[in-house]
Amino acid sequence: MTKTYYADLHVHIGQTKQGNAVKISASNNLTVRNIFDFAKNVKGIDLIGIIDAHSPEVLTEFDQMVKNKEIIELDGGGLSNGEVTVLLGSEIEIYDSFCSGPIHVLCYFPTIEKVKQFAQWYQRHVKNPHLSSQRIYMDGISLQHKVKQFDGLFIPAHVFTPFKSLYGKGVKSSLKEVFDPDLIDAIELGLSSDTGMAQVISELQHYPFLTNSDAHSLENIGREYQKLLLSERSFTGVVQALASKQGKVVCNYGLNPKLGKYYETKCRQCGQINQSLNQCHQCGSNKVIKGVSRRIKEIELSQEQSPSIVERPPYIHQVPLKYVPGLGPKMLSKLRKQLHHDMYIIHEAAEEDLIQLVSTQVARQIIQLRKGELQVVPGGAGQYGKVEK
Template sequence: MSKTYYADLHVHIGQTKQGNAVKISASNNLTVRNIFEFAKNVKGIDLIGLIDTHSPEVLTEFDEMIKNKEIAELEGGGLSNGEVTVLLGSEIEVYDSFCSGPIHVLCYFPTLEKMKQFTHWYQKYVKNPHLSSQRIYIDGVSLQHKVKQLDGLFVPAHVFTPFKSLYGKGVKSSLKEVFDPSLIDAIELGLSSDTAMAQVISELQYYPFLTNSDAHSLENIGREYQKLLLSERSFRGLAQALAFNQGKLVCNYGLNPKLGKYYETKCRQCGSISQSLSHCHWCGSNKIIKGVSRRINEIEQSQGRTSSIVERPPYIHQVPLKYVPGLGPKMLAKLRKYLHHDMYIIHEATEEDLNQLVSSNVARQIIQLRKGELQVVPGGAGQYGKVEK
């Protein structure tokens, strides 16, 4: 029987058990064991995509955890401690002769053996196989074929982010410039876009949209996530849901795009919204960062407006609990202590439950968060937006 699960499929590993860096810009406490524990007890996330598991030290740690019976490999793919399933993935940078700029992609594999086979192949084409998000020195289609040869899933990451993404600078107007469209399993939207923005692009019409955190810290796990109806909490369950044959994507939960760092076209120097891409009319700086909203409009115009909109799951604008004005660390810790974890607080706790632990104003804002009704100030040029008080 199918069940619903909360999934965040883009979480980095900051450090190995041996103390060596994997994602250099990620927190040192973002370790494999901490991720399992935090996802279960604090965030309430059921399915985690770890996208640095190509690292040889990480693979060795998984082998040790299986030997010690801390986790087990599932028949349907993935590693489980009984309450959280981790999917084995790798974030890779593609920048071949067909790209206009670097593109990050996510590759997921069903088993440890398949991941090890991929790692053995992958380390011949990168400079440092121990680190995250390495540039691979082969073309994008060849990478796709290797992923499919190993029964993997291929997902372009945060596709509208101005840097290191498919539409940011990776292609001029179409994913066909770099990838084989038939070998893409889903599209990850990223923090500065949502379904309404992305679905106007005609070539994305038939891909599932994913919303993930790209977490560089434990607290950011579940910053964006999705609810999935799965036949099983495993790699196979996810693959079936993305193919819409046994399971489905029920709902996306993500930041209002205006909260993202790159929603508006802004001047990096003074933070002003800019109509010009050459210079800022306020301070004269030429450090203008093109916003996601503007870039999507350019792609839509180049491809032509799609004639039909595919019916998609709802996209609910949410923020992490730490964004709620007036909800400080001590109060958040109190909520988590008495109301299980974040997914319960956000989706299930009654207003009466909340009022017993926090002020009525904070309780009201959590209910507004649940409904996607919080008002925000737009972000841009590398600065996050913020929730209005």
Template sequence: MKRYYVDGHIHIGRTNTNRAVKITASDQLTLHHILSFAKEAKGLDMIGIIDCHSPDVLNELKHLVRQGEINELPGGGLSTGDLTILLGSEIELYDANCSGPIHVLCYFPTLEMMSSFANWYQSYVSNPHLSSQRMYCDANTLQREVKERSGLFIPAHIFTPFKSLYGKGVQHHLTEVLNSELIDGVELGLSCDTSMAETIPELEGYTFLTNSDAHSLEMIGREYQALTLYEPSFQAFKDALYKQNSCRVEANFGLNPQLGKYYTSVCRECWQEVQQLDVCEHCGSNKTVKGVPTRIQEVAKAQGVGKRWVRPPYINQIPLHYVPGIGSALLKRLREQLHHDMYVIHEASLDELQSIVKPSIASRIMQLRKGELTVSPGGGGQYGHIE
């Protein structure tokens, strides 16, 4: 058994034919750049590319397999030799029972299964080339189609005020829309951690995932998890979700929730924190955005008290470029002399760090490792920041 660092939610900005996939993502987020940057700069072992339904992305992956540059693994997934790719799709689901759209992640073991799903998916969206397309489909039908292709179904960033399961999709219970037995885990999102989400009784049996939802290269690994696996494959990843064959999530590494865009309830007219959500007490506007903790409290109160599931530790962490004093030149030097970000964050000694950076910055990196950096909270669509 071995530890693997995994980020399961990375977007494609452009294909090798220069076609846009995720409109809001950087043009530098090409498959070629992602594969090299995720391993060499970030030090990740497994990544989820969640725009594999796009025909151009699928064609590029198939071409790389034919060229022998990547290989399909017996246990599912693709391998570059030192990095595993999980084949995924992020969908913006519109179900008649939803109060609003829900983003979900669907992962498949093979290119054949991903291609089969993409062909089915195309008849429900207006542009299959783009990421996170609106899909007008019954949620249970989507779940069954995923399962028929041996896939995994994971609601994404479940508490985000817009386009998420609890943020918009349901009033109080996920079963208002989804079949609870066909969910394989849930992704927490940037404004939530384990201690917050585990207050929801109906989430008791689901593994929590912390992923970056990267829209640029540097944001890859913004959140991730350490998995204990017998091999870096789709099947082992699935086993970790269900704690089978000695596989498990060892730890979740994510932002302090206060750094997320939707932690605090905020008026989007005057950008002041608000206590009441119907009308801003500062300027009288009704353009308020409910913070994630407030929404979690509403759902938890409606569901009542449940048992606490024994879960892996959630460790507050930030990317290295968030650390005050670390600019692009210094970050490049750290990576060149200390392998990659995962080594710097988890393993580098204080002496190693001080041989490259000032003692004050080395101290901040050690604080980062322990989750001890002080933050100012974000809200209403604006990120918090490190003080």
């Protein structure tokens, strides 16, 4: 029997139980135990992908939690505390002679033992196996085969971001320049793109699209997520859903791409939207960053086009509740206390129930958020867009 679950499959570890950094740019309170607690009780997320599980201290913590019966290993793969399932993964940077620039990829494995086996191999090919997103010194296809050797999933991460991504930096026009297309299980879109933008690229037609948060803080968990129909809430269930066997991606929920840091082509110096990439017409700076919207158009024109043959699930433009104008931290905390968690507030809470706790204007904006109707000001050149008041 299948059931739907909310899933965010790209969450970092900021600090280990021993107090050592894993993702240096992530918050120190982004720990394994905090993720389990915050995901369910505050965010309402059912399935989390922790993509720093290769780090030796993180693996030790998972081992201890299983030994102490805080969590169990599921028969279908993954770890569960009875409320949240965690998939064990790793974010890795590839930059070899075939790449135009660095590319981040996500790899997920079914069990602690498989992650340990992968980690033993992995540590021989990176400088610091304790840290997240390390550059691996080998080509992309060899990495793909190694991930599959350990029964893993292979997913290019935030594929259009101008820095450290497949299309943003890594290839001139096609993923075939660096990867075996048959060994890719899904595509993670990233914050500055959505299904409508990405589906124009013909070589992506056969892959499911994922929308994940790339959370560097607890509050950003669920910034983007998806609803999955699964035969079981486990690694196996996710594998089946991505292959459209006994499950599927039902809906993607993500930021309006205009809210992303790299949607428009903008000058990093003055923030002006630009047509030229060489020099800003406003301030004369050469720090113009090509936007995702422009890059996708370039890729689309460079590839042989064919009619779309994939019926995509809906993509609903949403923002985290903290983005709603007028909804401050104290009021958000009150909402969460009275109305369970964010997923309930966003998807299910009646407008009249919201009005009892917040102003009519804020309640209506939450309903607009639910429907993807909030108006936004575009971001670019490393600056997020914003919701119009």
